[in-house]
Amino acid sequence: MNQGIIHSFPPIVDENCRILILGTMPGEESLRQQQYYAHKRNLFWKILSEVLNEPFTLDYEERKQMLLRHRIALWDVCHNCVRKGSLDSDIKLEVPNKIDALIEKHPSIQTIAFNGKKAEALYKKHFDRLEHLLYLSLPSTSPANASISMNRKLAAWSRLASL
Secondary structure, X not given: OOOOEEEOOOOEXXXXXXXXXXXXXXXXXXXXXXXXXXXXXXXXXXXXXXHOOOOOOOOHHHHHHHHHHOOEEEEEOEEEEEOOOXXXXXXXXXXXXXXXXXXXXXXOOOEEEEEOHHHHHHHHHHXXXXXXXXXXXXXXXXXXXXXXXXXXXXHHHHHHHHO
């Protein structure tokens, strides 16, 4: 394996999912822990717990089950890429995941929600938008996106509760 190439995780998905949340690529802490959004300052799990009216937990298995209970799938646009550190802006030579195949295999998915502008830009680079899907651009939950307050992020992400 070439130094610097990092790989994403398998999707969290089942046959009931209606929403697919797409990030870019796990950061260093997530890769170390082998968990989506493992960095303690990433707001993803706190925001989703609030939006879904679920108790916040640190247990990763419970977090995954919370998503599936609410018919939410989770994956990243990138299958692998070259990146030093955790910044999305440093992603290079990315190879996309087979998102089109996932959507075809899970026809219940009606919405794709992007966790940040870079996830949306990478999706647009590698995939055409499908007419039958709703696309939502949501602010990144990353600690690097500190210019947007937690309350503004929460307000934007709350759109998921009505889908």
